[in-house]
Amino acid sequence: MSENKNYSDATKSVHAGMMENEYLAVSNPIYQTSTFKFRNADHGTALFAGKEEGYIYTRMGNPTVKGLEDAVAQLEQGHKGLACGSGMAAIHTVFAASLKQGDHVVCSEAVYGPTNTLLADMMSKFGVTTSFVDTSDLQEIKKAMRPETKMVYVETPGNPTLCVTDIAGAAEIAHAQ
Template identity: 35%
Template structure:
């Protein structure tokens, strides 16, 4: 039994599956599609859930089991599912929990693919949604319908870094018997633990800061046992499973999550300060920057501000395009959470499938730039941004 009062850093490193008779220090990789049984009775008992055991890696695998156990420990919950990608995690969560005729209340500021799932995919099966504005919390309760089953939000949001009060949302969900789902990808469990604020389910794109090195695609869903049972059933029979190799990578990556996130935050804070003082920048948004409109909330529910900074460059799309093209050291990519700093223009890439009105509603202007701040020396990051700004 693991003690409950261990620090995050220790849990991230020492939450491991017990070693085999080989006494390996690092848990080995189990690259197998299936597992064998000692006898007919052994097989029957495992299939009947009378005893624990692996059957098939689509259902479970020692590597995915360790990764799930570790994230559950770090998020402070009981059960989980590892998926092939972050978006597989979002879809598996919603599809596993909802039935035809159900309704989702979601924060308007969501990742572009999450928006497409809500607006284009789930309606095919009679599941509807309504967006609620992050800056109009007083309107959320009036948007709840008799058939609303899930409250879904991400905070900080992608890419605008809008925040939602997790405690407030938890109270709302409990009052209306809603399943409360939080996409915690930007913050990671090191900076924010939604389960402590009433969440029922937490999702991550493990591709981002959990991996932290741009190597592998994956997602993770963790939460309370009752709602997770439905999600686990859906995942078991539809197969959005994570590969054992990726689970092995992610579990090892979690051992350095706290160290990496502290460096991401250090660099992001300094970059945000630089951008806030630049004459060619209309505004900068970073949760722990004093100019963020929800600075006090960020200080309350996030240990630090995270590794993403966004800002609006003066001059709109043409100036944004010029800035992207002038970058020399940093990477032009749609990913984030890498060791390498990444520059993205959301309006023309990650959120390009939204209409202009939809982008405007969540603050994605033609001049908005998202920088996922990496682990390079911060002076070199700032120097490249400075020369690109002109």
């Protein structure tokens, strides 16, 4: 879909992430394969070395998944998208990619239990500290901020209490850091 046109949201939602294909199908095909073949040994070498774009193994990328990632990125006006196998896989990916030893996280105390475990138990083993606060009270977020705070993480409505965090307000506090 051309990015230069002002399509309606409805049109974008129908066409976002569409891949060109030799059969001119009106929807993306579903690639049900775990592996992909290479044109020759040099092609395989280039793919594994990251010198050429393409597919090697579905866990590392698949045209069907790429269509979803591209669609979400287009609809959210983002640069790229990343599809994960579960919500916890997505959350872990964000933490692992964004945090390092010595970093601090301010996290809502009302989060999905495994999110709490991931931060309190697993990320702490890597030197990441977390303050769990009532993020529905923006003053609590402000009080928990430290010079080493790298992330304010909220799930809203919170699990299991359904407390609501003012996302714009929390983001303003985080960006002021």
